[in-house]
Amino acid sequence: MAGVVLDKVNKQYDNGFHAVRDLDLDIADGEFLVLVGPSGCGKSTALRMVAGLEDISSGVLRIGDRVVNTLSPKDRDIAMVFQSYALYPHMTVAQNIAYGLRIRRMPKDEIARRVQRAATMLELGPLLDRRPSRLSGGQRQRVAMGRAIVRDPQVFLMDEPLSNLDAKLRVQMRAEIATVQQDLNVTTIYVTHDQVEAMTMGDRVALMKNGVLQQVGNPQHVYDHPDNIFVAGFIGSPPMNMALATLALDGDDLHLHLGSTVLRLHPGVLAARPRLREYAGRELAAGLRSEDMEDARLVPDAPRDARIAATTTLIEALGSQLVVHFNLDAPPVVTEDTRLLAEDAKTADLPAAASASSPASAATRFVAAFAPRSRVRLGEHIEVVVDTKRMHFFDPETGAAIRD
Ligand SMILES: Nc1ncnc2c1ncn2[C@@H]1O[C@H](COP(=O)(O)OP(=O)(O)OP(=O)(O)O)[C@@H](O)[C@H]1O
Ligand SMILES: [Mg+2]
Missing domain, CATH: 3.40.50.300 (P-loop containing nucleotide triphosphate hydrolases)
Structure with missing residues (x-):
């Protein structure tokens, strides 16, 4: 051996x-x-x-x-x-x-x-x-x-x-x-x-x-x-949702502006990543896995300030989960890496990494995984709860994770 x-x-x-x-x-x-x-x-x-x-x-x-x-x-x-x-x-x-x-x-x-x-x-x-x-x-x-x-x-x-x-x-x-x-x-x-x-x-x-x-x-x-x-x-299917966001710091409160959505980040986020302070007032790439979102109706005590208002554009019922697509009015993250990922998804016949439908648009497709108990329908206006503790943040220039 x-x-x-x-x-x-x-x-x-x-x-x-x-x-x-x-x-x-x-x-x-x-x-x-x-x-x-x-x-x-x-x-x-x-x-x-x-x-x-x-x-x-x-x-x-x-x-x-x-x-x-x-x-x-x-x-x-x-x-x-x-x-x-x-x-x-x-x-x-x-x-x-x-x-x-x-x-x-x-x-x-x-x-x-x-x-x-x-x-x-x-x-x-x-x-x-x-x-x-x-x-x-x-x-x-x-x-x-x-x-x-x-x-x-x-x-x-x-x-x-x-x-x-x-x-x-x-x-x-x-x-x-x-x-x-x-x-x-x-x-x-x-x-x-x-x-x-x-x-x-x-x-x-x-x-x-x-x-x-x-x-x-x-x-x-x-x-x-x-x-x-x-x-x-690359790792994960569907791929991690990503969009450009702006961080605002009020005292120790971090707010993430994702298009017209404002998410208040759980206090643990800043505690775990003090370096996020450096990004206050600046743009960063925010990442969110599909399983870290849920239909708000299924989470009665979900914080009001950690929700995205969305209109569903596609629903895939997989039995074990509902894969729910919607557009977020935040700009997509476009770097050499995301281009390479989109290219690779095409050749591998996988769902494309979350990206703009057209480069000029400021909309980004997000894909959430809901519990099948959610009776969400196509074209419905819903609220999506985000587990902000599980969000990912990356420097938009270098692509490196911000995590200390
Ligand atoms: N004999 C060679 N001469 C020059 N370039 C080569 C040669 N063999 C491979 N390459 C190039 O080296 C790079 C890596 O090739 P490699 O076959 O290792 O890729 P891979 O990761 O295995 O890809 P795939 O998933 O398609 O099998 C490619 O750009 C390929 O075109
Ligand atoms: Mg090979």
Whole structure:
């Protein structure tokens, strides 16, 4: 068993493109780290450097206590699982799983033992004699996992292994991979652009943007305490609502002007973030997660001065919650980060980050999650209660969270 350490690792491709910049990661022995970020941010490049499939331009890579920068892939004791599983069509499942061991001339009975163990773990036992053409997508993916497992490597490297599967199967395989990883306790780096996989699968999540690591930590911590606007907008579905707001300080009372709405912030907000005083009279980016809003009719004792008057423009009943859209007459936050997020949402087919319908308008779409007991209707004028203690504040210039 071994951890993986990247120390100021850089990748500059031959054409001069700097795909990974000063990447520092310290992945503990047995840890499951998810590397996430929009398309082109350098995830696969980083993973391929760990695998030895791509040269490291500068920096140090350690697996266990060995520096492996110049070691060939086969000497690194890693096993990779890719998006395309590339099974051999003329071999059975058992032969496919065993292939890597056979070419290493492992004794037959040891091969049989390992194949059996992997097959049991992945519930492939009844399928061992089948050929890949007679397997479902999920079963093929499991065979690919099996091939990696029998190698008994120090490190698993997985690059979007589930992206070819349909949504339902992805949910199931997500749980299976996480379970297998826990059982084997093998250090794993898992690349995805799917923030739900990032939230649910790993011990920690590392988010990259344009080759630069933005934040790394426990998924819930990153969700609750995003370091900047990019992280806030990327982690979470629907994405965090964000709008430009102005802060006013009356003694120790903070008021947030969000378009025509004025929210009195809970006293705990300023106590926790004294630096907000510096923003009095200035603009900042205010963030609000959908679950931190509720239909005011369901919260009888909700403070009168923490409400947004809204007209609903779309209601999505998900059963467990009502997803309620409305427009806020506050300007959207438009930075390089929000543009990148909107671009990424388009390619990933996700709901776009809260943004203006047109750049000229000063309206921002907000998305709230109400309890299904709310009988809110489309086009209805309602009041939305905001849990101001759970609001997020960012410097609109740097994008950095204001939290001390
Ligand atoms: N051989 C190469 N030469 C030059 N640039 C490259 C090369 N391979 C990748 N790149 C560029 O490096 C950047 C990072 O690519 P990479 O494949 O690591 O992204 P990714 O985060 O894995 O994206 P995706 O989610 O689309 O798989 C991209 O802008 C890509 O165009
Ligand atoms: Mg990739």
